[in-house]
Amino acid sequence: MRGMPRTDAPLVVLGPGAIGGLVAALLERAGHPVTVVGRAGSVAQVAAHGIAVESDLVGSWTAQPAAAAQVPHGACVIVAVKAEGLEAAAALLAAAAPAEVLSLLNGVEHLDALRAALPGTRVVAGTIAGETLRTSAGRDGPLTVRHRGRLLRVVAPADAAGLASVRALRDTAADVVVDGTQAQVLWLKLRFLAPMALLTSRWDAGLGEALDRDPAGAQALLAEVAAVASAEGVPTTAQDLHAILAGLPPTMRSSLQADVEAGRAGELDAIGGAVQRRGRSHGVATPALDTTIAAVEARLR
């Protein structure tokens, strides 16, 4: 029945990019039959050559999941597209009447968009942390995914413990934490991801250097993001965020930065714009955030 995942429902990863490819390969390696669904080029590539993962944490291997252009009816779906692919993903999902959906996108606004497209379906937003890039140069070999560093954590809300996708992810090498409310899960990630992604993109540098380029500006940005996160129900100070960022590898880079470097806005709006909009709705002024976003936009001109 819709909304009540059956244990035999197909497990699908929608969007075999960096994160989707890694997640699909991890699931397959853990013994879960998985199908990746995506656009024609990636689907054909995975069907022909599989997904090759190179991970500092879990090693290198090639997975051979099934690949399809449509989501099978009644599937349990993990969504790993970027914000710009969300509308197309929602349309594919709506046609499939999925049993359950777990989205792993960064940002916060994708959840409402997916829920609006899928009335009656259980849609939950988790988060994933782990520096990952799709590195395949062409389509003649496997879709290749590079996972850098030791961080690989999936977080899902406490009430999502029973989702088939969450249970399957728990069998993988990822550290899976199931705790907190929906809002907490999203904001515990976005509160550090937003400054991390924006500063690395602004300065085109690893996290350590990005924090040092304009310490006063970075401090002001952290204070504003902390104020918005607090208003969203996750009490946070600039010091908290500084401590979280200081605990990440100074060489760490972000997926937004990779897009900006390639001349694409990527998820600038889904990450920075979302914090601006939530700030405005709470009456939190965000001048440092506005300046940082404008500086990233200037890099794109």
Ligand SMILES: NC(=O)C1=CN([C@@H]2O[C@H](COP(=O)(O)OP(=O)(O)OC[C@H]3O[C@@H](n4cnc5c(N)ncnc54)[C@H](OP(=O)(O)O)[C@@H]3O)[C@@H](O)[C@H]2O)C=CC1
């Ligand atoms: N990369 C990282 O280190 C991390 C990323 N995230 C988040 O995970 C999410 C995915 O990011 P990432 O894996 O890096 O992104 P990628 O760009 O590597 O992959 C995105 C995937 O979405 C698909 N897609 C894009 N547009 C469409 C569309 N219109 N219709 C169908 N599919 C589409 C792409 O298709 P195609 O294969 O055809 O290109 C690709 O498979 C983002 O929200 C990101 O912020 C979270 C943690 C870490």
Ligand SMILES: CC(C)(CO)C(=O)C(=O)O
């Ligand atoms: C910063 C990082 C790698 C943490 O997972 C991330 O989420 C991203 O780059 O989008």
